Amino acid sequence: MTVKTGTLIFCSVLLCSGQETRTAEIERQRDEKARELKPEDVSKGERFLRDIKERKYLERVASGYNGLRAKIGNMVTGGGFALGPEYFREDFLRGQLTTRASAQFSTRGYRKYEAEAILPRLAGDHLFLNAIASRRTYRGIQYHGPGPDSSRSRTNYLLEDTSIDGIAAVKPGRFLKLGGSLGGLWVNVGPGQDSRFASSEQVFTPAQAPGIDRQTNFFRYGTFGQFDYRDSAAGPKSGGNYVMQFSWFRDQQLSLYSFRRLDIDLQQYVPFFNRSRILALRARTTLTDTDAGNLVPFYLQPFLGGSDDLRGFRPFRFSDRNSMVLNAEYRWEVFSGLDGAIFVDGGKVFPRRGFLNFRDLEGSAGFGLRFNVQNATFLRIDVGFSHEGFQVWFKFNDVFNQRRFGTTTGQPVY
């Protein structure tokens, strides 16, 4: 310990002379502090974190340079890691118009090009307009064959499509959205290019997989309705989301593959114990129907299996003309940024609507973790078990992902 002579003398003189006071003691502490004064500042680490927020570095990276930025991920399951440039602007027409155009390439050679214009808040947030075009080349979409008894062994096929769609919706109320869509879809399927699996057309006949040998183009249109009173779309804890979409696909070339499709998706979130526990329930079905002499092409049939429905099965494990799935998930808060989850899934695909019942369901169950920030799930890890083994999913969205209205872009497949 260093004792400074001056201080000591000052202190002792005061004490010996009986002049020591509390005030003098405090003054002495101030003296010592005054000798060591330096500018108040923050550490480098703190400055770095502060600047990230203050100068909006993350927002700048996300927004890119003059609208040009990187688009990462969001490719179909099995497509590998995808990356590409995106031009994104949301400041046209005084912020009324959002536009984007992107090109993505994946490590497995998948390609996706998209262009979109959105007018999301017209007429005082009561009208929504969206135009979207896409071109996709998926080199090896997995296919297990038709029906609930399809084989576990995988095949794959090439899917190339181009689509242009327009979507309009009105919001007559706070929770209600009603709309319609109109568009075209040009499809080509061919031999799968994933050498790990057999090509689908080598295993399945056109009778088993309609459309595997002949491609066509579609004019499609539809209507949809949504009643959504969830508290947050990105990480709901309460409320419900009820969606119905009816679509017509008109075969423009062969007059063989016209069909109608009905999608119903009902979600309910039941919170208890002050929203620290959530019961998330979903029932979803897709039903298709054709006129006499028409078939639903295999690549437009609904499928089950994957991170959003039967989580204990491989992606695209089951497909047929119709599907239904039931999910129940119990979530509990581990801490404010993490929820645990236990889930059970049941579902099936079936050839005729008469099979829409709760018999012969494929089941899976599992557990997971949901990382969230500001009431939005940014990472979901699920481990699903079924009689076919287990699957581990890393997803950057909430479970029960909602199908986009009136377009196939952004869908896993259709």
Added chain:
Amino acid sequence: MRRLIPLLLIAAMSAGARKFYDDDPLEREPKPRRVEQVKSRKLSDYYDLFSHQFGKVGEKQPKKGPPIRARAVNTLGEPLQGAWWEKRHYYRTMSNEELIRGPGDGNAPADGPWTVISAKTEGITPGFVMRDSRKRLYFVKFDPISNPEIATSADAITSRLFYALGYHVPQNYLVYFTEDRLVLGENVEVKDSRGRPRKMTRRDLVEIMIKVPRTADGKYRATASLGLPGRPAGPPRYYGTRADDPNDVVPHEHRRDQRGLHVFAAWTSHDDSRAINNLDTLVEENGLKYVKHFQLDFGSTLGSASSKVNSPRSGVYFFSWKESAISLFSLGLHVPYWAHAKYPDYPSVGRFEWKVFDPERWVPEYPNPAFLNRLPDDEFWAAKQAMAISDDNLRALVSTGQLTDKAAEKWLTECLIERRNKIGRAYFRKLLPLDQFAIVNGRLEWVDLSEKHGFGGAGPVSVEWSAFDNETEKRTPIEGAASASLPPMNGDGYWVAGLTSTKIPSHKISVYLRKRGGVPQIVGIDRQW
């Protein structure tokens, strides 16, 4: 000189053992040193969160041995008045009018146009900075559109409550206005969502006001917070001292006024009580510049989270290893206490209740070193102040929130009353809750705060008098002196009354008396538990 040093050292050491100095007990901090320059620096809220949650900040209480008692207090255990805190309601009962007035009521924005000079256009609850027609600066903050009145009422009520509790707070005014009163200043800049500055337009102002709720008669309701005096110097942390302030000599985690703040934060559900919600300013008073410390931003109290209703998790840390592990491995079957709270549906109050509230379990959103260092005497100091604010006082304070829903106002008042009572019960039982010592007609008198507030009282107390040697701190018992009556005191000197709870013998208070010129005076109080 070399020979002199040991002699001086011995003299200093022997004299340094002295318990009381001639000017004890100090009421105020000594006149501050003049401070010419302080650096205005911003803190990172992310860094604050991570460093407090996972790092080691400040000096913690030792796990073994005697605890570190609060500093920046006088020998009676009261914080020194000055740059951090002032004696107010507990020490000199304020009338309801004074409580409502708070730090001031004469500086509401003047009639005439308000000139907007900067704005926060992003976020759920935007706001702006304006000058009124008398050129005074105000920070204007609004309620979220989902919960009208929630944040502005919380700001009005809690700022006045904290003022009554002794803290320096800004003058907050509830204002109602129409949009035509706003004038856009010249060359005002705003930042877009990517942080790029651009000139603010009238449309930006319109977009701010679109996000703001209106009253039934079409007006906007806001908190207009008068700019603090002096030059802003950034927030004081809850640990350490400012490196550029010679007057800031006691680490903040050891200040009683900061440790005790935990109790007030629990009372008002001020779980956002972190550094960035405080502010130091370099003020000039009577020609002297010094750094003054203010508590700010009370919009996230009383069930509000400023931009929305407060989380039901209020009162627990964002993250805790133990609680997280229990929750994870019990699959959620272990339900935390806060999850049992029930909140009535008052949108203008949010999530505020008293039945599940437990002041002993309540913590802010992440660890606060000053709060964690609090000891029972810090809690007692805070609890006695809280209990001094009567039901009627609280009704008056809550009225400053100008809540339209009278049932909500009643509920808010009920919660504050009941939470205050829980605080009193919790902290008065942790030590001998006697205070307000005085010498009256040759007797030592005191008030049993537990009894006064209807918590059952501390029970019988034994008294033993001793002569006290101020240099050696040696006590010499005075035979037969075992009552509240002062013993025979011959000449000037020191005496000590040892008060012991007969219910809990470890609960003790030593009351020190000094006699000068024939007049005894209470000079010190030590509490043990």
